[in-house]
Amino acid sequence: RHGMKYIPMVAKGCTDPIITLNFGFLKIYVVTSPDMMNAVQRQSKVFSFGPFLDFAAERLAGLTGKTLHAFRTVEAGGQGLVKTVMHASTPFLAGKSLDKLNRDMFSAIQPMIDELATKESVDLIEWVHYAMTLAGTRAAYGPMNPFEAQEVRDAFWEVDRNVSPLLMNFLPWLTARKAYTNRKIVLSAFIEYLNKKGQNQACDFILKRYQVLSEAGLSDPELAQNEASVPLALLSNTIPATFWVIYTIFSHPDLLQELREEVEQNAFKMVEGECVVDLKAIREDCPLLISTFHEIMRKGSNPASTRFVMSDFTLADKYHLKAGNVVILPSQVIGRHEKAWGPSADEFNPRRYLTPEPSDHPDDPKTVRRTGRFMAFGVSAPICPGRHFAASEILGLACMLMMRFDFTPEGGEWTPPEPHTGSVLAATGPVKGPFNIKVKERDGFEGKPWRVEIGEGKGLFPC
Numbered sequence: 001r002h003g004m005k006y007i008p009m010v011a012k013g014c015t016d017p018i019i020t021l022n023f024g025f026l027k028i029y030v031v032t033s034p035d036m037m038n039a040v041q042r043q044s045k046v047f048s049f050g051p052f053l054d055f056a057a058e059r060l061a062g063l064t065g066k067t068l069h070a071f072r073t074v075e076a077g078g079q080g081l082v083k084t085v086m087h088a089s090t091p092f093l094a095g096k097s098l099d100k101l102n103r104d105m106f107s108a109i110q111p112m113i114d115e116l117a118t119k120e121s122v123d124l125i126e127w128v129h130y131a132m133t134l135a136g137t138r139a140a141y142g143p144m145n146p147f148e149a150q151e152v153r154d155a156f157w158e159v160d161r162n163v164s165p166l167l168m169n170f171l172p173w174l175t176a177r178k179a180y181t182n183r184k185i186v187l188s189a190f191i192e193y194l195n196k197k198g199q200n201q202a203c204d205f206i207l208k209r210y211q212v213l214s215e216a217g218l219s220d221p222e223l224a225q226n227e228a229s230v231p232l233a234l235l236s237n238t239i240p241a242t243f244w245v246i247y248t249i250f251s252h253p254d255l256l257q258e259l260r261e262e263v264e265q266n267a268f269k270m271v272e273g274e275c276v277v278d279l280k281a282i283r284e285d286c287p288l289l290i291s292t293f294h295e296i297m298r299k300g301s302n303p304a305s306t307r308f309v310m311s312d313f314t315l316a317d318k319y320h321l322k323a324g325n326v327v328i329l330p331s332q333v334i335g336r337h338e339k340a341w342g343p344s345a346d347e348f349n350p351r352r353y354l355t356p357e358p359s360d361h362p363d364d365p366k367t368v369r370r371t372g373r374f375m376a377f378g379v380s381a382p383i384c385p386g387r388h389f390a391a392s393e394i395l396g397l398a399c400m401l402m403m404r405f406d407f408t409p410e411g412g413e414w415t416p417p418e419p420h421t422g423s424v425l426a427a428t429g430p431v432k433g434p435f436n437i438k439v440k441e442r443d444g445f446e447g448k449p450w451r452v453e454i455g456e457g458k459g460l461f462p463c
């Protein structure tokens, strides 16, 4: 009922560094303190992420039989393809490949932003979903993008919003009907994409995945079955996070003003009458914007990194964890712990990630890399490999919107929309629409052409 918010709800106020939720057939150990998280992370053989890769291959992607065996981790008796493909493709989410991905994403979204300028009002949630889904997937999958069809986009979001019963894996065609039938629509689009050899014009990350999987002997339908679940990683978190970044910046007028000044000075230029936002300069020369992004993600998202207990283990000589159960490291609890951030841990402070205030941390004021400092993209391995692309998409778009537009919510008040609790894969606060805003180009910028310039570099944000 509460979706991803359930864990922090039960953990809030607990004084123990780890607590047990007993579901009878399964215990979930919820870590509530940074020190205990360190202790768990030090035992990477005992607390492993591997079984969750198997879980996702079976329940999210719906793999069965010999395809599932090929993907399963070696530890679980499989061929370990899930790790092989991740390892081979992750480097293509940085450097030149990331520059190209960003370039393609912003050239895809630019006409949609220009169209926004012709409107007087819009449902911001719907617009962000539409524009980011289309632009992100065009950049990833190329001109034969399976998500061009609205039917496929709608089916994808139906899967995302109804994924919980699918994860139970109990007669999914009956108990998870919506997700199950819509997953089939997405899958058919991916099969057609491969039939047309669409992957040959995909981004390097996607192309590498196809190469590795076909070299491993997978047929196109088997390959499509796995790849049809990749957009859950590509879109499920990025889109709600984009909404919240835009919402938070525009709903804090003083902050908006400061950010506009920072961007105007460091990451904006006029080139022959064209307004240009510079993504490389956003990364390198806009510390307040980056800090604001981190703080919105710290406060607003609630990913819970998950580990499987491989063998019985006693933590801190006191807490006995039994093999076969699950450990959760919830960022909403650990990342807001006083040990991570001192007494201001629960406040929204867009300057938090600038040079740390000496009074901020009771134990070690100068430490920037304190445990629990920033967990929105997960912790250590398997930290999100797409985080730099996500940050580029979100911040590039947010800058373009705040430099070009004034947004006013209908009714005048910035009142946060209702959460969408069915979307349990998204840790970034998915919401239910509509959220109607009035749109107006800013004084002095009316009717001007705009673009985002990518610039060369490693493409890496400090996250």
Ligand code: HEM
Pocket: 053, 086, 093, 233, 234, 235, 237, 238, 241, 301, 303, 304, 305, 306, 376, 377, 378, 379, 381, 382, 383, 384, 385, 386, 387, 389, 390, 427, 428
């Ligand atoms: C705001 C946007 C995003 C957020 C908050 C986010 C967050 C996360 C988190 C928390 C994890 C799990 C880490 C753990 O369990 O400790 C993860 C994994 C992953 N993410 Fe993201 N992510 C985002 C965007 C993206 C994008 C755009 C991509 C795609 C290119 C992506 C690709 C992946 C992949 C492939 C994994 C699995 C990594 C593995 O199994 O080793 N993510 N992400």
